[in-house]
Amino acid sequence: MSAISDRVVPSSGHSGWLVWIGAASMSFLAVFALALAVSAARLADTWSAALAQSATIRISAPPAELEGQTEAVLEVLRTTPGIRDARVMTVEEQGQLLSVWLGPDLPLDALPLPRMIEVWETADGPDRQGLRLRLSAEAPGAIYDDHTQWRRPLISAATRLRGLSVLALLLIGGVTGVIIALAASAAMASNAQVIHVLRLVGARDRFIARAFVRRMTRRAALGAAIGTALGMLAVAGLPAFGPEATSGLGFQGLSWLAPLCVPVLIAGVALLAAAATALKVLRGVT
Amino acid sequence: MSAISDRVVPSSGHSGWLVWIGAASMSFLAVFALALAVSAARLADTWSAALAQSATIRISAPPAELEGQTEAVLEVLRTTPGIRDARVMTVEEQGQLLSVWLGPDLPLDALPLPRMIEVWETADGPDRQGLRLRLSAEAPGAIYDDHTQWRRPLISAATRLRGLSVLALLLIGGVTGVIIALAASAAMASNAQVIHVLRLVGARDRFIARAFVRRMTRRAALGAAIGTALGMLAVAGLPAFGPEATSGLGFQGLSWLAPLCVPVLIAGVALLAAAATALKVLRGVT
Amino acid sequence: MIELQDVTHDYGGGALFENVTASLDPGSFHFLTGPSGAGKSTFLKLCYGELRPSRGSVAVGGSDLRAMSRDELAAMRGTIGVVHQDCQFLDHLDVRANVGLPLHATARPVADRDIEDLLSWVGLNAQADALPPTLSGGERQRAALARAVITAPRLLLADEPTGNLDWDMSQRLLSLMIELNRMGTTILIATHDMNLIRTAKSQVSSRVLRIAGRRLQSAGADL
Amino acid sequence: MIELQDVTHDYGGGALFENVTASLDPGSFHFLTGPSGAGKSTFLKLCYGELRPSRGSVAVGGSDLRAMSRDELAAMRGTIGVVHQDCQFLDHLDVRANVGLPLHATARPVADRDIEDLLSWVGLNAQADALPPTLSGGERQRAALARAVITAPRLLLADEPTGNLDWDMSQRLLSLMIELNRMGTTILIATHDMNLIRTAKSQVSSRVLRIAGRRLQSAGADL
Ligand SMILES: Nc1ncnc2c1ncn2[C@@H]1O[C@H](COP(=O)(O)OP(=O)(O)OP(=O)(O)O)[C@@H](O)[C@H]1O
Ligand SMILES: Nc1ncnc2c1ncn2[C@@H]1O[C@H](COP(=O)(O)OP(=O)(O)OP(=O)(O)O)[C@@H](O)[C@H]1O
Ligand SMILES: [Mg+2]
Ligand SMILES: [Mg+2]
DSSP: OHHHHHHSSOSOOHHHHHHHHHHHHHHHHHHHHHHHHHHHHHHHHHHIIIIITEEEEEEOOOHHHHHHHHHHHHHHHHTSTTEEEEEEOOHHHHHHHHHHHHOSSOOGGGSOOOEEEEEEEOSSOOOHHHHHHHHHHHOTTEEEEOOHHHHHHHHHHHHHHHHHHHHHHHHHHHHHHHHHHHHHHHHHHHTHHHHHHHHHTTOOHHHHHHHHHHHHHHHHHHHHHHHHHHHHHHHHTSOOOSSSGGGSSSOOGGGGGGGGHHHHHHHHHHHHHHHHHHHHHHHTOO | OHHHHHHSSOSOOHHHHHHHHHHHHHHHHHHHHHHHHHHHHHHHHHHIIIIITEEEEEEOOOHHHHHHHHHHHHHHHHTSTTEEEEEEOOHHHHHHHHHHHHOSOOOGGGSOOOEEEEEEEOSSOOOHHHHHHHHHHHOTTEEEEOOHHHHHHHHHHHHHHHHHHHHHHHHHHHHHHHHHHHHHHHHHHHTHHHHHHHHHTTOOHHHHHHHHHHHHHHHHHHHHHHHHHHHHHHHHTSOOOSSSGGGSSSOOGGGGGGGGHHHHHHHHHHHHHHHHHHHHHHHTOO | OEEEEEEEEEOSSSEEEEEEEEEEOTTOEEEEEOSTTSSHHHHHHHHTTSSOOSEEEEEETTEEGGGOOHHHHHHHHTTEEEEOTTOOOOTTSOHHHHHHHHHHHTTOOOOHHHHHHHHHHTTOGGGTTSOGGGSOHHHHHHHHHHHHHTTOOSEEEEESTTTTOOHHHHHHHHHHHHHHHHTTOEEEEEOOOHHHHHHHHHHSOOEEEEEETTEEEEEOTTO | OEEEEEEEEEOSSSEEEEEEEEEEOTTOEEEEEOSTTSSHHHHHHHHTTSSOOSEEEEEETTEEGGGOOHHHHHHHHHTEEEEOTTOOOOTTSOHHHHHHHHHHHTTOOOOHHHHHHHHHHTTOGGGTTSOGGGSOHHHHHHHHHHHHHTTOOSEEEEESTTTTOOHHHHHHHHHHHHHHHHTTOEEEEEOOOHHHHHHHHHHSOOEEEEEETTEEEEEOTTO
């Protein structure tokens, strides 16, 4: 008996098949967009970490005051929130940096080299304005250089990339919903005769809607599961673009769990779409 | 008469509507992916231009030979393919660069400053190995520094971004084709009765196929045109992420013509899909 | 069993019939006749609630159809049997499942024996596993009648149930309906087959209604 | 006009008829009868090529259907008229366009006068602008006959053309077919209506074929 009440909606038919295919191809795309978003976020993090969170403090002062000001600067840095670490550069390191501009045979000792301190900021960074004020009070010869100028376009590019991927994900999500809802409603409408016959033999709305919604949701979930699996396989099979393993496109570690939400969400969308359409179609049939 | 032979395929019906919606939403996505690809390519170009195509030659030599070696290097650069331009830096420019490391009150005259030459490469760049060999022959004190080390991750990131967008575009193109073909074939199949009746009254395959293909193509083209227009509007309305006008997402100048290919391509896909399906369905009907 | 009060129906192009009042007693046997396009099918559709009259009221078993909720209408349909002129089936289910559909759809117990007996009475044992689209015209009508009577309905509405059947088979279906009527089912058959009506009149006391010229008349023994 | 040579047809569950040989002369008038499910519709489908026989050959107008290409088959259908038992129409076109369809579909000139005349003969002027799903059962059959004869076909195959029609309208359609036969059209009507056959026999010389027990027999004047 339950066998037939499950079978009152035709199992094949083109529009049912469309629900299946629609769910599969949209979840394929969604997995892809998700991979893009996840990788973009990771890429942006990497860049930000590499580029944004380092700065330099240069202390130019008479040799006698140099040591004192350096101590003062380090103390200020230690008590400033937003600073992860700080380290005084050795003379050799400074020489290496300068050799780019001055050649290797540099008379380091003859130069009035300023003292350089390498600073690593946290993700949020310090309050730069406040830091500069405190530095100029404690160590007048110190200049805080956070490389703002040359890092700016890269940071904005990384942010933009992350934003774009999220936008693409939202877009694909929206289109997915629309397509699934349309396919479900087309499947429902193309079964108008089935609904008509069932109403004529005395079936209640609940009976008919349940049969439809169950079948539709099952089909969408199956399609989405297969589309997701294919999408994950495709993402896993993507060639790595860069030499570094962590910067390739795709999921890593726990982020492999993210695409598993896709079939659940799509089945949910299909359920809502099918239920809404079923009730709408049924209201039009006596 | 031609009025009716145009109308033998029902103009409404859910599956025809699916062709319409499928074409519209997929071209919307395609325009978006296209915008992503175009912007990624532009971003990558900008970065490459900014980062990859500049280099520095530093000439450290006894003051007597300095002028001669500089002339020789410039001569070598002029005759090297892959070099767009080269310019000797002034002492003030060098001082500006050095002030980052040495502080502003630098005794420039007291320093044995090497001569610096700024070099702009073309997109392809020179044969660096050969260039270094020639330089070491003509001017032993010259060192060619193309900033390779720090530009490498950025270049690979830009390349990766461009590759990803093209991949997304191909993917969306593929899914579009599949969806349109399926929708066309569903539309065809749901009109099985129309085909049957037409065959029974003596219509030839060509007559039936023409009626279907024409209607299907028109519908897909209209849907794609609307989807493309909406997509272009959406892209135009995107907020700019960065401060620079040229680096925002979207089309600029002539690249606004690119999305106009989308409806043409989609109509073409629909035409092929509809024609193939029509012939397949017709072969199964006597 | 069926009460029509001042019913007028109009599809939009002028009234099909006007101010029709009729009353079919429980257990009665009626024929409905009239020229093609007079409104016989429309009359039956009004009786089982597929259409609502433009004016007037229709009551089945004492309950006014206008006052029924959708679920009450469904429940009412579960207690009557209908043979449609175009015999609609679920084309993906075999004949046996289609005949049992009124029971499945209302979650009533299905006795496979009853279905087999009914199928053999209408001569469809061999087609029990066939799909409806492969049936011949007459086989469809016989399956439709079997589906209509599987619930032992208190009211049977049949629209041209023998239009595609040869005389012997028509007789067989008629005797099935007469048997049901003897067991208490109210019967209303729309038909244009005068021979069928004459044969029935010789076996059961029945009345003939005739739709013509927008009116419903009661035809006498003369026809 | 139609030649069947040793035709056997089998839908998969045993032969429906075996080694049937028959020949219908041009200009002849035949009825095809037999119990429900005997294979009357199947016989007609073999004649217009919707089905191919399991064995044997069918020829229409001298050309073997098996040897025809799809386009030749379509061209052949353009010269014959068919009334299907389930009267299929294009549901989105009105009755007038459906009746003219055989002309539109084969790019032949359409005389609106002829269509109107035909519609008024079968009593469908009022329904000329209606869509097929809103027609009554009998109106569909009349529209189907009108569509079958609009091309003035050399052969008319009609499957139960009067199953849903009252006696007067049946007579009217019969006289239309007799008129066509007088003008040279070969006619084959599948029906179970013995009254129709008797009436026809009194007006035109016709023969009756009967399918029963897998054989095609020629029924005599006795029926
Ligand atoms: N849904 C509809 N919309 C408009 N007109 C309709 C509709 N259904 C039926 N009609 C018209 O109403 C009239 C009566 O139709 P109905 O089906 O009730 O006739 P009928 O008496 O059953 O005829 P038949 O014996 O041919 O089956 C017909 O002229 C038909 O065209
Ligand atoms: N496509 C099919 N597949 C399988 N069996 C079929 C198919 N079409 C018809 N049949 C079977 O073949 C038999 C003959 O069918 P047909 O339609 O030719 O009968 P008929 O003589 O026209 O009957 P009726 O008078 O009831 O219309 C029937 O038993 C039917 O079930
Ligand atoms: Mg009717
Ligand atoms: Mg038949």
